[in-house]
Amino acid sequence: MARSREYRSKARIYADILRCIVKHGGRVGPTRILYCANLSYDRLMRHLTRLMELGLVEEAKDGDRTLYGITNRGVEFLKEFAKVERFAKAFGITI
Amino acid sequence: MPVGLIVFMELVGAFISFLIGYYAMRAYRASSSRELLLLYYGFILLGLGMCLRAATVGYLILMRVFEVYPPLVKSIVEFAGVIYSAMQVVAYVLFVAMYVLQSKRTGEGEVAFAAFPVLYFSFFNPFLELVAVVLLGLVTVQSFINWSLRRSGESFLVFLGFGFMLLSHMLLLFIAVENSLLFFGQLAQLAGFLCLLAMLVKVSRGGEE
Numbered sequence: 223m224a225r226s227r228e229y230r231s232k233a234r235i236y237a238d239i240l241r242c243i244v245k246h247g248g249r250v251g252p253t254r255i256l257y258c259a260n261l262s263y264d265r266l267m268r269h270l271t272r273l274m275e276l277g278l279v280e281e282a283k284d285g286d287r288t289l290y291g292i293t294n295r296g297v298e299f300l301k302e303f304a305k306v307e308r309f310a311k312a313f314g315i316t317i
Numbered sequence: 318m319p320v321g322l323i324v325f326m327e328l329v330g331a332f333i334s335f336l337i338g339y340y341a342m343r344a345y346r347a348s349s350s351r352e353l354l355l356l357y358y359g360f361i362l363l364g365l366g367m368c369l370r371a372a373t374v375g376y377l378i379l380m381r382v383f384e385v386y387p388p389l390v391k392s393i394v395e396f397a398g399v400i401y402s403a404m405q406v407v408a409y410v411l412f413v414a415m416y417v418l419q420s421k422r423t424g425e426g427e428v429a430f431a432a433f434p435v436l437y438f439s440f441f442n443p444f445l446e447l448v449a450v451v452l453l454g455l456v457t458v459q460s461f462i463n464w465s466l467r468r469s470g471e472s473f474l475v476f477l478g479f480g481f482m483l484l485s486h487m488l489l490l491f492i493a494v495e496n497s498l499l500f501f502g503q504l505a506q507l508a509g510f511l512c513l514l515a516m517l518v519k520v521s522r523g524g525e526e
Contacts, residue, residue, distance in 0.1 A: 232349070305523070309471070310352075313463070315353060
């Protein structure tokens with residue numbers, strides 16, 4: 223029997239994107255995020271736009287390339303999300 | 318058992334319960350997970366129930382201080398006991414619902430004051446205690462499975478917390494047979510909430526895993 227796809231909340235997707243940016247040095251291109259956050263290009267761009275509106279991610283230009291970096295607010299969000307995730311996991315809840 | 322100690326234990330338990338409820342609400346706001354909302358309502362109900370229990374003991378203490386013994390006092394204590402037990406049962410139903418929702422979503426499988434303690438025993442309704450034991454038993458088994466899968470300190474503390482609360486209800490179920498079980502029941506309940514508090518402290522101190 224095929225396993226159902228793992229459910230990810232919006233907050234979890236945001237955290238996955240931000241963790242991906244941190245993992246790759248704090249500034250990274252969309253293709254790399256696309257692979258490590260396991261998202262389609264359209265969905266990634268939609269989430270990145272929202273993350274920039276929230277002030278968690280900032281856009282930077284490196285020649286022709288567009289890079290995305292994590293802001294201080296983004297780092298704070300990640301810390302808070304890690305606590306929430308550990309709390310939920312302690313009760314067996316996946317968020 | 319000193320009555321002041323009962324009130325103290327209940328209020329500590331209620332405080333921890335509200336704290337966990339508050340944390341669950343914060344987590345719900347951050348994640349929009351319905352399971353966390355159920356956890357929030359469950360712990361808020363448990364906290365309110367323990368406040369009611371502390372208020373009942375406080376009421377009985379005031380009766381002794383002012384030497385007033387209203388004729389309906391036994392009925393009032395019994396009624397408060399039923400409300401308390403019902404609140405607990407609803408809280409445990411919410412915890413069970415939380416685990417059901419989670420498994421669906423993830424696809425995994427104390428009238429004279431000399432008789433104060435005797436009167437307080439009428440607070441406990443054996444039938445509702447039994448329902449609470451069954452429901453909390455399910456919650457404890459689920460938290461054990463969660464701990465055996467994750468092997469994290471936090472999930473072990475949650476398992477211990479629910480385990481002690483289950484032990485507390487099992488002891489309170491038999492207080493009609495042995496009065497001293499009230500003390501041990503209260504102690505087990507306090508131990509359960511202290512485990513949950515320890516989990517909360519561990520979670521809020523830790524950062525990324």
